[in-house]
Amino acid sequence: MKDAATMSGTYATFSDDSFAGRSVLITGAASGMGLETARAFASKGAEVVMADRDEAGLKRYGAELRSGGAAVHTVTVDVSDQESIDKAFDYCDANLARLDNVVTCAAIITAKRIFEQDRAHWHRVLDVNLLGTFFVVQGAVKRMLDNPDGGNIVCIASDAGVHGGGGLIADTAYAASKAGTLSMVKSVARELAGKKIRINALNPGPTDSPMHSHIDQSLKDRIAGNLPMRRMGRPEDMAAAIMFLCSDAASFTYGAALDVDGGSMFR
Template sequence: MTDNYATFANDAFAGRSVLITGAASGMGLETARAFASKGAEVIMCDRDTKGLEQHAGALRESGAKIHAVTVDVSNPDSISKAFAYCDEKLERLDNVVTCAAVITAKRIFEQDWAHWERVLGVNLLGTFFTVQAGVKRFLENPQGGNIVCVASDAGVCGGGGLIADTAYAASKAGTLSLVKSMARELAGKKVRINALNPGPTDSPMHSHIDQALKDRIAANLPMRRMGRPTDMAAAIMFLCSDAASFTYGSALDVDGGSMFR
């Protein structure tokens, strides 16, 4: 593991569990690795069964407590089956992290109805129904639980079609509103919900961006580099930790300064 996690004790999440969507690659995979390294029991969810099993197997070999569940978050029945698995296999579920997403970069007149249905189906509807299932368990759990929804700086600043498009940006803006709305409704309950706003991140999700464009993006960021999945995983662990016990309904910007310019 990288130094991003050095501030967390090796047993920081021992005895706790976390369900992570989009866990077969990028930010979701790194978040699974991070939690596993600190003692958590991790339920890795993704629609990429082959990638999921490969990475879950590697983590199990290191001694981590890992479950791999094939989930398509655009399908509510698939989400229900994943949480039914948790009900069967876990003593209790403590954290839910929604990393599953698709990123698209199409100009306005290249986007048709099917495009919007796909993006919203995964990024917004998939997030809502995953969170809904988690909240149901947390309200029945005396210990409550934590939820982190991965949004994006595009949800605040917009897309533009070069890195992310209108549909993607709108889906992430919806995720930010979802978090605040659910936080209002859940006020006073033992459930914390927050969002993470990553900035440009060098991960498999951005494979549609060539290196020259990545270099230009990095040069224009105050931190002079793109984010890494480890940066996001560390922030997600913070939001799920006791150190963030008074952080509620917020959106944590981990963006290298992209949004303060």
């Protein structure tokens, strides 16, 4: 278990009150990158809404963060279900003074070869990774348009959305869903120009997190050896970059895709 003091030290670049008085909704917050992002924001004073379909994980980690003094809410959401998304935003409307930041970490990763992917597979991946992300963004924009200071949205894409999948780590459906996320972020950014709402994407490289539990250690070692940084990414690497994109330090970063990938993009 990580307490608030430990987390504060981990993200020492940000002062302990960097996000005091601000709120953040994080989907996929019961594990991996989403959980680490919730911990990071909580350690810097944010009011955090952890959203996930894993009720047990929400209960466990929500209690962990509250025990350290953080202001944390938990709400069950399945981003492939529009009604579930709507209920999550209804919860935010009822329990937050305003919604300042939204981070879309909810996703599934799949690694099937081309002839193993049927329509049901593609629908499942796109429903969660692309459509789910879009409708969370849509709900965020609706609230942020009423905020005098706008808001920040960070959508988690992937380096696979740029250079493809291949079936070993991530497959075609996953890569296409993340390429769609990158295009969606740019499209929404164009539409929101001048509205005080910043939307950006994060492109994580291979990250050692529960999402990559389908990769055995020997393959992880091979991946790490092929990266210029000679290691896989960690959830902490991604959480720090997400906080940057939501911070005042990124006030002129708009419609961008930040690569946090250990150099995988230029291998």
